[in-house]
Amino acid sequence: MAEAIQKKLQAELEKYQQLQKDVSKSMSARQKLEAQLTENNIVKEELALLDIQNTVYKLIGPVLVRQDLDEAKATVSKRLEYINGEIQRYETLLKEMERKSEQHREVLSSLQQEYQRAQGQAVGKV
C-alpha cells in the first residue's frame, strides 16, 4: 500500500518538475522578449530624433542595407506590435502552466499526506 503510494508520489513529482521546467523556459523567453521590447522602443525614439537627411541602414547578415527613414520607422513599429503580441501569448501560456502546476501541487500534497498516513499505519502495525 505504501509502496504504491510512493510510486504515485514519484510519478506526480516528476510531472510537476517537468511543468516547472516549462514554466521557467517560457519565463526566460518572455524576458528576452521584454528586453527586445525596450530596445525597439529606444530605436523608435531615436529614429524620431533623426531627420530625413540621415541615411538609415539595416544590418542583414554581414551587409548594411540602406533603408528609408519612414520605412525604417514603420518596420520598427510593426516589430514592436509583433513583440507585444508575443508577450501576450506567453503571458497566457504562463498563466495556464501556473494553474496546472498549482493543480499538480495540490495532488502532490494530498498524495504526500496519504503516504504519511500509510507510513504511520505501517509503523503502528510494526
Added chain:
Amino acid sequence: MASVHDQMAAAGKVKRSKDLPQGVERLKEEHRKVVKDCRSQIEHWKKVENDYESLQDRLRTLPDKLSYDIMVPFGPLAFMPGKLVHTNELTVLLGDNWFAKCSAKQADALVEHRKKHVKNTLDDLQKVMKNFQNRADFTDDLEKLTGDTGDFVDIREEVINEEEVTKGKHRLAHKGNSKPKQEYLLELEGDKKKEGDEERTTGVLSEEELWARLDELERQEELQDERYRYTRLDSTDTNGEDTTSSSEEEKEADGGSDVQVNGHQKENGWVPPSITSQMNGTNGSHPEDEEEEDCDEEAGNGLPTIYFSHTAEFKKVRINTGKNTTLKFSERNEQKAQAKRKKKSGKSNGHSPHESYKITSPADIYRVFVDLVNGEPIPRKSILKSRSRENSVCSDTSESSTADFEERRAAFGRSWSHDDATHSDTSDGVTEEESPTGKSPRTNGRFEAFTGTVIEKDPLPCSIPHLTIAPPALPTIPERKLEEVGPEATQEPPKRMSKFKATRLHQK
C-alpha cells in the same frame, strides 16, 4: 525513506521552535541577496553611464579637425599608423541591427537620450535596493522583538471589569474598511486568548496597536508592490527559488510553512498577508483562526512586560461633535449621567462642577468651565468666548425667555428625537448636536426677535468629510455613538435638547 519521513513527522513539533530562527535567517539571506544583486546592477549601469559620458566628450572634440593621425588597431595584436577622416560623419547603432548616419551633434543628442534611459534604470534600482534594505531592517527589528534583545517592552494593564473594556460590543469597522478591521478583531481576540488570565490594556493600547498595524500593513503593501515589480524583472531567479522553497516545504511536514507564518504572528500578533504569500509560494490559504490556535500552543510572549494600573476612568475617545468642540467620550457620558442625576435628585447646579474640578486632561477644562444655565451644565463652545457671549445675549438669560426655552424643548423634543434617529441612520459622522443645529436656525425665527451674530457652519459638509476620512480616523466612534444615541434618544430627548440647544440659543 520511510524512517526519515517518520522522524520528520514525529519531530514536527520540535522542528517548529527551531524553524523560527531558521526562517528569519533565510528571510534575511534572501534580502541580502537581493540587495547585493541590486548593488552589482547599479554598479554596472553606473559604468555604462560613465562610458556614455566619455563618448560624449569625444564626440564634442572630434569634429574639431578635418582628419586625425592615429594608430589604427590592426588585428588584436598590432597597430598601424593611419588617418581618421570624415570626422563629422558617424554611423550610429540605434539598436536591433539598425544603423544611422549622423553628424557628431546628432550623435550627441542620441547619446543624451540614451543616458536618460540609463538614469531611469538606475533610479529604479536604487529604489528597489532601498526597499529591500528597509525590509531587512524590519526583519531585524522583528527578530529583536521576539528575542527580547531590543528595547521593546510590553506594557500591560490588568483590567478587572471586562465590560468596561469592550463596552459590551465589539468594535465594528467603518463602512469602507470592514475587512481589515475584522482582521484586527480576530488578531486582538487571538492575543487575548494568548494572554490567558491577564487581560490586555484598555482600548488605548489596542488603538495604538491598530495604528501601528495600519502603518505596517501600508508599508508592507508598498514593499510588496516593489517586490512584485522586482520579481517581474528578475523573475526566473526568484520564481525558481519560490518553487524550490515551496516544493521543499511540501516535502517537509506541512506544519513547516505554518511555522514561518506563526513566527511572524507570535512576534507581533498580526499576520502580514503580503509577506506570507510570497514566502510560502501559494500556500497562503491558511485561515487565521488556525494560526491563532497554533500560537496558543507555543510558548507565551517572551517580551519584558510592565504592569501598571489605570485609574478608574472611562475610555477616552475623541469625537468631533461638529461644533468645534471635541468632547471626550467620557465627558459626554459624565455629562449625561450628571444631567440624569440632577433631573432625578433635583439638585442645584453648584454641586456637579465641584466634583469635576479635577483637571487631568485638556478636555477636563471643557467639563469644568460649563455654563451654568437653568440648572444644567452646558459645555461652552469656547472658554474665551462664552463670557462675552453671555453678556451680549443677556436677553436670553432672563427669566422670561427661559419659559420659552422650556416650551421649545418640549415642543422639539418629540420631533427632534425622530429626526435624530433618522440622522444617525443616514450618516455616520452626524452627531446629535448637528441635528438640532439643523433644526434650530429654521425654527428660531419664530421665537426670537433677533438673528444671532454667530453663523454656524452647515453641519452637512462637516459630516461628509468626516465620512471620507473615516479610514484613518479612529474607528468605531460613530458606531459606538450610534448605539449610545439609540437607546438614549428615546429615554431623554428633552435632556439633550436642553444642553446643547440652549447653548446655541445662548450664543445666538
